[in-house]
Amino acid sequence: MIDLEDSGFVIKDVLFWVFLNGMPKSRDVSLDIDKELGVESKEIGNYKYVQGYKKGGSDSYKKGKTKYEAVSELGQKYKGAGLGVKPAYEPIILIQKPIPKGLTVAQNIIKTGTGALNLEETRIPLAENELAVGHNPHPKGRVTSNILRVEEHGDGYDKFFLVPKVRQKAQEFNTHPTLKPVELMQHLIKLISFENQIILDPFMGSGSTGVAALELYRQFKGFELEEEYLEISKKRLGIVEQNIQSK
Ligand SMILES: C[S@@+](CC[C@H](N)C(=O)[O-])C[C@H]1O[C@@H](n2cnc3c(N)ncnc32)[C@H](O)[C@@H]1O
Incomplete structure (x- = not known):
């Protein structure tokens, strides 16, 4: 504006x-905390659908995206915390x-x-x-x-x-x-x-x-x-x- x-x-x-x-777009900050602490987050499956805008054409959106869960103690405390509302x-x-x-x-x-x-x-x-x-x-x-x-x-x-x-x-x-x-x-x-x-x-x-x-x-x-x-x-x-x- x-x-x-x-x-x-x-x-x-x-x-x-x-x-x-609307599609929630917030990131899971608990995974950032794991990364910052040098702890590897746990793979828990795949997202079925990923929305977004990406150079390289339409096919790049449809590829699955792995779902992770925080492992560190602090990461677990912030599990599900994000940076924006839906x-x-x-x-x-x-x-x-x-x-x-x-x-x-x-x-x-x-x-x-x-x-x-x-x-x-x-x-x-x-x-x-x-x-x-x-x-x-x-x-x-x-x-x-x-x-x-x-x-x-x-x-x-x-x-x-x-x-x-x-x-x-x-x-x-x-x-x-x-x-x-x-x-x-x-x-x-x-x-x-x-x-x-x-x-x-x-x-x-x-x-x-x-x-x-x-x-x-x-x-x-x-x-x-x-x-x-x-x-x-x-x-x-x-x-x-x-x-x-x-x-
Ligand atoms: C939100 S989409 C528009 C969607 C459109 N309203 C429709 O219904 O299909 C915005 C488009 O702008 C294009 N775009 C981004 N930057 C541009 C630029 N500098 N010049 C021309 N097109 C651009 C993108 O490639 C994208 O396809």
Whole structure:
């Protein structure tokens, strides 16, 4: 956030994509203690699944990882102790280039077409049989908020945009390990842009942002470092372009 601000962007908000099924990522410090004391920790089996982000392509994630238990007395005292809690949200930082000096908000929108949030296209429809309440109920539903959820929690506050996490390998050829749901990217693209505008994703991975952008009739430009993921992106974008042309 500080780097973004130091680079000249204005931080408008932080949206939270909230979920309950986050993957704990904390390390077991008792094993560090064993290592520090020169004691060899005991092998107790294998982790079935390891999530993470690693150079070298998708296969490097799937290899099993050995599970260890601390052996030293101090290590045992700290067994299971870690360095962080389980993540239950992903922050989405909403930033904007500052409006050029001397321009009003309206003059900037007229000149560049950017800077306005597309609240009309991202309204959250009322649930079936839900009464339109509030001072000025809108026929299309409530204004989207800065909390997006993976599922309804039945806690009386399910008034948010719901977007489930995506199943990895939803398309067989897509081996990207941190695939984002196209529906999430569509919601964000709708929020920050209008038809025909350009969406740029400098870290496009397997191209979910591009797929969402083309489906919403936006133009798309993207960059990806890893050849393997670039090819997956090209394939996915090609499928969307074909679908659009055949409509
Ligand atoms: C979190 S992933 C994006 C996943 C994507 N949203 C999807 O749904 O497939 C980030 C991607 O950025 C790429 N990346 C990292 N540094 C980069 C750089 N300097 N230039 C271009 N791509 C980069 C990584 O290879 C990775 O595929």
